[in-house]
Amino acid sequence: MRLTTHQIKGDTPSSSFQIPVYECGPVQAETVIYLQAGMHADEHPGMMVLHHLLDQLEVADAAGLLKARFIILPVVNPLGLAHLSFHSHAGRYHPVNALNYNRGWPDFAALIASESDITDKFGDDAAANRSLVRDWLQSWLAAQTPHSALEQQRHIVMGYALQADMVLDLHCDDLALNHIFTVPQNLPEMQRLADWMGSAATLVAEDSGGGSFDEVWSGMWISLARRYPEAAWDAPVISATLEYRGQQDVSDAQGFSDARNLYHFFCEEGAIDEAPTITRPTAPAATRLDACDIVRVTQSGLLAYEVSLGDEVKTGDVIATLIQLDGDAPARTRHPILAGTDGVVFTINQMKYVWPGVSIAKIAGQTPLESRTGYLLED
Ligand SMILES: [Zn+2]
CATH class of the missing domain: 2.40.50.100 (RNA polymerase II/Efflux pump adaptor protein, barrel-sandwich hybrid domain)
Incomplete structure (x- = not known):
């Protein structure tokens, strides 16, 4: 388990923050799986799930069972963790500009479409197109100069997420049953994840309108395939927002069990070379x-x-x-x-x-x- 800690300079004098990034599995693995928790920093169940998943993946990694590279940001929004006032914690909106932390992520396909030096190169090799897009995203990101703490935080997060074939963003609701938001194109995989999660509802929309973090990654590939139908494209990145019950539903037992179910899902998807030890349950079918x-x-x-x-x-x-x-x-x-x-x-x-x-x-x-x-x- 490799740990990299990124520093963020705060917006106020003498303040600073850190984002820990864990990575495990083969560095050159073909598949990259990205997980994060706490984008809405007042939603804590996901942090507990990743706390336990890190342990479980570490054991699998030591046994040589990981077939994918995992990138895990269990505390993705340290800025939001700092919003303490009047004995309460609020972490959904950035207090400087009132932005919902999980809205307004970039429309990458629109950015790419404005760059003819890359779009002119799209051809009939899907893998080559994928590399072109990922390389362009890396260079676009490298050309950005983030100033504010929020810009720095988003810059770090995007740099990891853009590498991934699967992006899972762990949230929770107020009082809730498990549920999932995803795009319809990701359904075969995300229905299996819904089964493992015991999801009461799997809600699909191609564009829910807010530039949510999970949506921009799958959305980029869906949009590129639509804008350039003459070129070859792989299936879009798989991405979803996973809602782990309600804000108060945080415990070792629940976190361990939810992590185990994610682990079983990764086993079934071939990211871990191990058979699930239980049979996948069945969750209700996705709805719009x-x-x-x-x-x-x-x-x-x-x-x-x-x-x-x-x-x-x-x-x-x-x-x-x-x-x-x-x-x-x-x-x-x-x-x-x-x-x-x-x-x-x-x-x-x-x-x-x-x-x-x-x-x-x-x-x-x-x-x-x-x-x-x-x-x-x-x-
Ligand atoms: Zn949330």
Whole structure:
């Protein structure tokens, strides 16, 4: 297990941060698998999963079982870990510019399309095209001069992720069952991962609209193949956001078990030369992200849930009651909040005080919803 620690100069005098990067497996391996946790720094289950996966991979590496090179960033957002105030930790948005850490990553295909010296070279050799693109990305990155701490952090992260054939970004929700966001083109593999994870929902969209970290890697190859159909292209990079339950679901036992399931997945995919010791379970089939109802409230109040995680609901069922805290009868007026689709409730909220626009549940449905176009993410 090789450790490289990158330094980031902070935006304020005397401040600095570090990003640890672990690598294991053959340096020249054909396949590179990249995992990170804590991009939303207030989402800690993924860090626990990678803490245990590092141990498990180290053992496999010592036994010569690794067939892929693994790059693991278990603490990918040290900037976000620093956001402590009033006895709380908030790590979703960069406080300097309010950017969601998992949004606004570059549209690489658009950058490449503007460079005719590379696009003119695309031909009928998929491997050669892949090398051209990766080399260009490396040189593009090397030409950037990151200044702010956030730019430095993103620069380091992109330098590793661009090498990968599989990019797995570990997150969590508020109170939630395991679920996955990915692109439909990655489904055979990501359905197997969903099975291993025990994912309650696997939600697919080619472009959810936010430039999420996982999406830009698969998206680049999908977009290049579409822009240059006369050239040969391999299947896109496999990438996904893995949501490991809710923010409070952090324990050694859970982290170990989730890491073991990831390990089994890597065994089945041939990245580890070992047979899974258990049979792969079966998770529900993937559904479209635009069929997922994000239930929101339109006024402030106090929530009383009428459903639990995993409940199957029908359109119009009461998800929760909102108790209005102002108006003519403050603390005595109740408003039902209804399900917008048939499906499974897979996220709810820990905090029951809500305000206009807050989402209070996600329901994995089967039918695309008219209301769900354009930007498909929660925030
Ligand atoms: Zn997240």
